[in-house]
Amino acid sequence: MISKFIKTHKQSIVYGLAMAVMLFVLKWLELKFIIIGHSFEIYAGLIAVIFTGLGIWLALKLAQPKEKTVIVEKPIYVSNENFVVNYEALQQTNMSRRELEVLELMAEGLSNLEIAGRLFVSLNTVKTHSARLFEKLDVKRRTQAVDKAKRMGILK
Amino acid sequence: MISKFIKTHKQSIVYGLAMAVMLFVLKWLELKFIIIGHSFEIYAGLIAVIFTGLGIWLALKLAQPKEKTVIVEKPIYVSNENFVVNYEALQQTNMSRRELEVLELMAEGLSNLEIAGRLFVSLNTVKTHSARLFEKLDVKRRTQAVDKAKRMGILK
DNA sequence: TTCAAAATCACCCTAAAGTATGAAGCCTGT
DNA sequence: ACAGGCTTCATACTTTAGGGTGATTTTGAA
Structure with a gap:
């Protein structure tokens, strides 16, 4: 007290x-x-x-001291052998349902046309989704997207 | 002055x-x-x-402003390190050294041109390697090749 | 040494992937 | 009701990937 x-x-x-x-x-x-x-x-x-x-x-x-913020990036190595989806990472990517679906099919090695067939949408739609998805994952190619997504634990 | x-x-x-x-x-x-x-x-x-x-x-x-260090955690996603290459499967594919190298770089999401740069060969050479490699893995696209190779345990 | 892979490269051509832009309909939350 | 994100699709264009063919040089093993 x-x-x-x-x-x-x-x-x-x-x-x-x-x-x-x-x-x-x-x-x-x-x-x-x-x-x-x-x-x-x-x-x-x-x-x-x-x-x-x-x-x-x-x-x-x-007095409250004036704070000078020094940003130090601290790398965290995230390994993911357990095929449990990392929902946290998934959330942070801001990926939409459709974009994730496209990404998953990409990971299986399907072409855009094949993905379009699976999802019952046009090739152009798949292209749009993939372009958006690349932006959100900050990659340039589908192979990179798949690689990164797997490392992040978004894909198994 | x-x-x-x-x-x-x-x-x-x-x-x-x-x-x-x-x-x-x-x-x-x-x-x-x-x-x-x-x-x-x-x-x-x-x-x-x-x-x-x-x-x-x-x-x-x-008074000197106090420095405050803000540690920003920057995640670096790393995949499975304790991975054992399935040499048996690798043998059965009949893949050559170079083809494997190309495949590995493909898995990292590199373009053919980038792979050519890494291996100090021409774009055409990479193309022939990749074509051979696709045949040996019995796939049509690089994404499929990467996927299959990973499933087979050839790639981590 | 010889011979078959392996590795290298070139051309040409097609297919697929990716970029850029615009747009319409649909939800959702404020 | 309105803004904003999602999904859908289109058109046009550029870049990259892949297929087919042929050729030269290295190299490793019989």
């Missing part, structure tokens, strides 16, 4: 304590000032220095 | 000016203090607040 409170309000507590210390120092300096005499300059100077420090400390502690 | 100097020493100049202003305020406050009377508290408090602000401002201005 208490420790949790301390944890969540750590910064506020530390800040409060710091202020208390500062006020104490202030009082102490005031005392000194009265005892020693009329050294306004020294008094003010000390306060200035101390509170400048406090300000710096506060800013460093409490 | 001068503008360059200002640019390169901008922060120092600003800092100096800020200090000057602070000292001026200090002096002004001192004057006020003398005129108004013995309000040590107000004087000290004002200085404390002002210099705390100065400290915060300084820290924010001069």
